[in-house]
Amino acid sequence: ELKVEQNPLFLSMQEGKNYTIYCNYSTTSDRLYWYRQDPGKSLESLFVLLSNGAVKQEGRLMASLDTKARLSTLHITAAVHDLSATYFCAVDPTGYSSASKIIFGSGTRLSIRP
Amino acid sequence: KAGVTQTPRYLIKTRGQQVTLSCSPISGHRSVSWYQQTPGQGLQFLFEYFSETQRNKGNFPGRFSGRQFSNSRSEMNVSTLELGDSALYLCASSLGGGSSYEQYFGPGTRLTVT
Numbered sequence: 001e002l003k004v005e006q007n008p009l010f011l012s013m014q015e016g017k018n019y020t021i022y023c024n025y026s027t028t029s030d031r032l033y034w035y036r037q038d039p040g041k042s043l044e045s046l047f048v049l050l051s052n053g054a055v056k057q058e059g060r061l062m063a064s065l066d067t068k069a070r071l072s073t074l075h076i077t078a079a080v081h082d083l084s085a086t087y088f089c090a091v092d093p094t095g096y097s098s099a100s101k102i103i104f105g106s107g108t109r110l111s112i113r114p
Numbered sequence: 115k116a117g118v119t120q121t122p123r124y125l126i127k128t129r130g131q132q133v134t135l136s137c138s139p140i141s142g143h144r145s146v147s148w149y150q151q152t153p154g155q156g157l158q159f160l161f162e163y164f165s166e167t168q169r170n171k172g173n174f175p176g177r178f179s180g181r182q183f184s185n186s187r188s189e190m191n192v193s194t195l196e197l198g199d200s201a202l203y204l205c206a207s208s209l210g211g212g213s214s215y216e217q218y219f220g221p222g223t224r225l226t227v228t
Contacts, residue, residue, distance in 0.1 A: 031215050042204060043219040050215065088157065092215070101170040102147070102217070104157035 002027045004091050006105035013079050013112050021108045023072040023089035031092040032065050032072045033102065036085045043088065046074075079112045086110070116141065118207050118220035126226045132193040135223045137205035139186050145210030146188040147217065148180060151202040160203075163188055164210045192225075200227045 003026040013019050023032070034046040047056045049065035049072060056063050060083065062075045072089055090104045119138045127133050139146050148160040159172040163182035180190045186207075192199055202224050206217040 033215075033217070035219075042221045043206075045216055045218065048216050090157075101159055101162065101172070102149075103159065104149075106156050 002029075002091060002093055002103050004089060004103050004105040006087075006089055006108050009106060009108060011108055011110045013076070013110065015080055015112055015114055016078050018078065019076050021074040021076075021087055021089075021110075023074070023105055025070050025072075025089075025091045025103075027070075027093050029067070029070075029091045029093045033090040033092070034063050034072070034074055035088045035090065037088065037107070038085050046087075076110075081112050081114065084110055084112045118205060118218050120203075120205055120220040120223050122223060123221065124224050124226075126228060127195050128228055129195055129197060131195050132191065133195060133225060135190045135192075135203055135205075135225075137188045137190070137207075137220055139188070139205075139207030140218055143207035143209055143218075144186050145208045146182055146186065147206045147208075148188070148190050149204045149206070150174075151204060151222075152198075152200070157204075160190065195227045197227050200225060 005024045007022050032049040035043040036046050037043050047063040052067040054065045060077045065072045086107045086109045088104050088107045090102045092102045121136045145164045147162040149157050151157045161168055161180050162170045166182045177193045182188045202222045204219050204222045206219045208217045
C-alpha cells in the first residue's frame with residue numbers, strides 16, 4: 001500500500017530563515033502535489049510536479065521532485081509570517097490515463113515567528 | 115469562474131442518522147473526488163467519480179456511498195452515522211483524464227455527529 005511520509009510534522013521558524021519540508025513516498029508515481037491549508041479552511045493547490053527533476057517556484061516557495069529517490073521537497077526561502085499554514089504533499093500513483101486516487105501525507109504544520 | 119461549492123457548510127447529526135452532502139464542481143470539470151479529513155487520520159480519499167461512474171474507491175465501509183449526476187454535480191451519502199464520522203468532508207474537481215491533473219478543492223462540509 002502506498003505510504004506518503006512528510007517530515008518534519010511541526011516546524012517553527014524565524015522570519016527570514018530558509019527551511020525544507022521533505023516528502024517521501026513508497027511507490028512509483030506520476031504525479032506529486034503540494035497543498036497549503038490555513039486553519040479551518042480548505043486546501044489550496046500550490047504545485048503539481050509531473051516528471052523527474054521537475055522544479056517549480058512561486059514566490060518564496062520552491063518544489064522539486066526526484067522520482068528515482070521517491071522524494072519531493074518544498075523549500076521555503078526567507079520565510080515570512082504569511083506562510084504560516086499546514087503544508088501537505090500528496091501522491092497519485094494511478095497513471096496518466098487512469099482515475100485519480102490521491103494519497104496525502106500527514107502534513108507539516110509550519111509556524112513562522114517574527 | 116466560480117469555484118467548487120459544497121453544501122451545507124456545517125451539519126450536526128445524531129448517531130444512527132444518515133446524511134447527504136453535495137458538491138458542485140467548477141464548470142466544465144467532469145471529475146469529482148471526495149476526501150475525509152480528521153485530526154487522527156488526516157486526509158483520506160473516499161472515492162472519485164467521472165462522467166457519472168465511480169472510477170476509484172478508498173478504504174471506507176459501505177456506509178459511505180456517492181453518486182454523480184449528468185451535470186457533474188456529486189453527492190455523498192453516509193448512512194447509520196457513527197461518532198467517528200465527525201470530520202471535514204472535502205470535495206475536489208478537475209477536468210479529469212489526460213493531462214488534467216490539478217484538483218481544486220471546495221470549502222468543505224463540517225459534519226458533527228453527536
